[in-house]
Amino acid sequence: MDQADIDELLTREYRVALQPGARYVVAELPLAEGAPLEKGSTTVKFEVIRERKNGSQTTEEIVRQAHTFESGTEGVMTLQRYRLDIGQDVPPGDVLVAECRVAHTFANLIELIVRAAVKTLSDLHMAPAIPEKKLKNAIDAYAKTVDAERVLFLYDDTVFGSAKEGFLITDSGFYYKSILNELSFRFNDVASHRIEDRKVGSGDKAVPTPHLVLQLQDGTEKVFVEGWPALSAAGLGAVLAVIETVRADGLTKDVDGYVIVEDMPAPVKLAYMNSLVWMTYHDDGEIDERELSELQVLMTQVRCDVELRQAVRGSIGEPQDLDLEALIRDMQDHTPSGSERALAGSLIKDAVRLHRAASQGPALERASIRTLATLLEIDDAQIAFIEEACIQDEKILAGEISDDQIKTIAKEMASKASAVGVPVAAVYLSGSVTGLSAAGVTSGLSALGLGGVLGLSSMVTGIGVAIVLGVGVGVYKGMQWLMGGAERDKASRRELMLQEVLRIHQKAIANLAEDISHFGKTLVALTGDVERNRRLIAKLSREMTMFASALAQLRLRESGFELDLESETQKRAA
Numbered sequence: 001m002d003q004a005d006i007d008e009l010l011t012r013e014y015r016v017a018l019q020p021g022a023r024y025v026v027a028e029l030p031l032a033e034g035a036p037l038e039k040g041s042t043t044v045k046f047e048v049i050r051e052r053k054n055g056s057q058t059t060e061e062i063v064r065q066a067h068t069f070e071s072g073t074e075g076v077m078t079l080q081r082y083r084l085d086i087g088q089d090v091p092p093g094d095v096l097v098a099e100c101r102v103a104h105t106f107a108n109l110i111e112l113i114v115r116a117a118v119k120t121l122s123d124l125h126m127a128p129a130i131p132e133k134k135l136k137n138a139i140d141a142y143a144k145t146v147d148a149e150r151v152l153f154l155y156d157d158t159v160f161g162s163a164k165e166g167f168l169i170t171d172s173g174f175y176y177k178s179i180l181n182e183l184s185f186r187f188n189d190v191a192s193h194r195i196e197d198r199k200v201g202s203g204d205k206a207v208p209t210p211h212l213v214l215q216l217q218d219g220t221e222k223v224f225v226e227g228w229p230a231l232s233a234a235g236l237g238a239v240l241a242v243i244e245t246v247r248a249d250g251l252t253k254d255v256d257g258y259v260i261v262e263d264m265p266a267p268v269k270l271a272y273m274n275s276l277v278w279m280t281y282h283d284d285g286e287i288d289e290r291e292l293s294e295l296q297v298l299m300t301q302v303r304c305d306v307e308l309r310q311a312v313r314g315s316i317g318e319p320q321d322l323d324l325e326a327l328i329r330d331m332q333d334h335t336p337s338g339s340e341r342a343l344a345g346s347l348i349k350d351a352v353r354l355h356r357a358a359s360q361g362p363a364l365e366r367a368s369i370r371t372l373a374t375l376l377e378i379d380d381a382q383i384a385f386i387e388e389a390c391i392q393d394e395k396i397l398a399g400e401i402s403d404d405q406i407k408t409i410a411k412e413m414a415s416k417a418s419a420v421g422v423p424v425a426a427v428y429l430s431g432s433v434t435g436l437s438a439a440g441v442t443s444g445l446s447a448l449g450l451g452g453v454l455g456l457s458s459m460v461t462g463i464g465v466a467i468v469l470g471v472g473v474g475v476y477k478g479m480q481w482l483m484g485g486a487e488r489d490k491a492s493r494r495e496l497m498l499q500e501v502l503r504i505h506q507k508a509i510a511n512l513a514e515d516i517s518h519f520g521k522t523l524v525a526l527t528g529d530v531e532r533n534r535r536l537i538a539k540l541s542r543e544m545t546m547f548a549s550a551l552a553q554l555r556l557r558e559s560g561f562e563l564d565l566e567s568e569t570q571k572r573a574a
Helices: 003-009 106-117 132-142 233-247 266-282 289-301 306-317 324-334 340-358 367-376 380-397 403-420 424-428 438-447 475-483 493-529 534-573
Strands: 011-018 023-028 042-054 057-068 077-082 093-102 124-126 151-156 166-170 173-177 182-186 190-200 207-216 221-225
Touching: 003 011, 003 106, 011 042, 011 077, 042 093, 106 124, 106 151, 106 233, 132 151, 132 166, 132 173, 182 221, 190 233, 207 233, 221 233, 266 289, 266 306, 266 324, 266 340, 266 367, 289 306, 289 340, 289 493, 289 534, 306 493, 324 340, 324 367, 340 367, 340 380, 340 424, 367 380, 380 403, 380 424, 403 424, 493 534
Parallel strands: none
Antiparallel strands: 011 093, 023 042, 042 057, 077 093, 124 151, 151 166, 166 173, 173 182, 190 207, 207 221
16 A cells, blocks of 8 residues: 555545525635644635525625534544635535545544445444444443443444444454354454455355455464455455554554553563652652552552562662663553553552552652653643542542442542543552452442443453452352342442452562562571671661561551451441
8 A cells, every 4th residue: 555545545525515595606715735624613615696586676695604614533634625716606515625634543544444344334433423322332242351442433233223233443453243243353463364255055055255364463264254234354354454554554552452460561560660669769769668568569469470579679679770761661662552541540540559658748749750640641630530549449448438429439530530531440450559459449340330331341351250359258259249239248348358458468468578588598698708798788688677667567457457357247247
């Protein structure tokens, strides 16, 4: 595909409707070539000439009529060239006024091909004008891992408009469902595609039918059969032909859902944790036991293995050597494309978490958080929203908010999230600020009927069968919680949340004890030559003292959670 082909894909016609019963003469073409088309800007003016009869006399009435631009789904458009001339007579009807150019985006590049491929154009919806109910139904029916905000096109192939069958397209993949067939794939996984005839049916009734064959990067194939109601094999093939070209420009993404931090590559986790180590040290030149205990709990939540914990421990020992800009670059370089924005929100949430654990005052007043936010392109309104979400989390675990209040607050938070441009799910990619894992958060809010509202349904999948709630909590009991159950089962939700938080803290304590043991063994080895190793011994001793203080802090918190859990259990029993 050459530049001329790309220019054609990004060209749109701008038309106006002229009512019958008058002559129209072009009076003014006010825009220059390359001018942006903004909502409300005047695009063309006509002289409207109507004949008026008064008895035997006929007179002409001439008025000026201006037409203004109304923005659609295409985003920013610029005027390429007018297709009319000043003084030109134009007949009534649908009039082509100008050709415009839309932005060079994935959605705009494939729009014309998608529109040409579908069965019924009126059933195709393009973001941001996709009806919310249709979008939710489609995701629930056949694209459960997709973040709703990433859907660019949705085709409803149902009789009554539910959108539970049809297809949707993101900048990462294609998802399709009909009564008899289902297909999904990611664009970056497709090595090549071809159309070939394969026989459908048996014996003498077998009929050669076009099939779209997708050859995937791993050597496997996926096949799209001609004759599916919403889309033909040739139509999807035409879409893929364009996507193969735009993929080279980096416009296709690796994922279109939420990748939780614990499932991120090791370099991402390391840069993520080290950025937080930098933040805790930066403002006051030290990392205290409260900050260290929070870092340890977070490493447990996101499942840092021994090697990662050891690397982070090294950074805690030498925090002054960390380069925040380099850490952020490294994190973003290894993040699956399409996850960058959500991960940035999650990192700021954990920075706010650490701030609240050890400091007073709003997070916006902390210089290190503002520096981190600037590098991540997170603004003040977004930081304020994230801190508000952290405060609500703390209140939920403390038992200060009822189930009904949680629902109300959560819906309000979802609305605020949309207004400031932070996906709610981003706040929970590493779990909650209170120690729940990402799986626990998703399960808990889904139990309250809020997973879909908050966009969490795609964040962690497969939780319905085995909820990750830790030792001592049976799957049966967990399922009762997830499914709602009777009132007394609902009353135990906080109990189960406390059980998981307690499990996370117990694991963090075990990890921290292991780290302290490592310090002890290293110290023993160094004491063999005290004079030569005096400085190292002093450094290790200081670090060991700090880690021991953090261990005491975690054990104190563990005791508090145990008391809360005992109280909650007694309340439910009563």
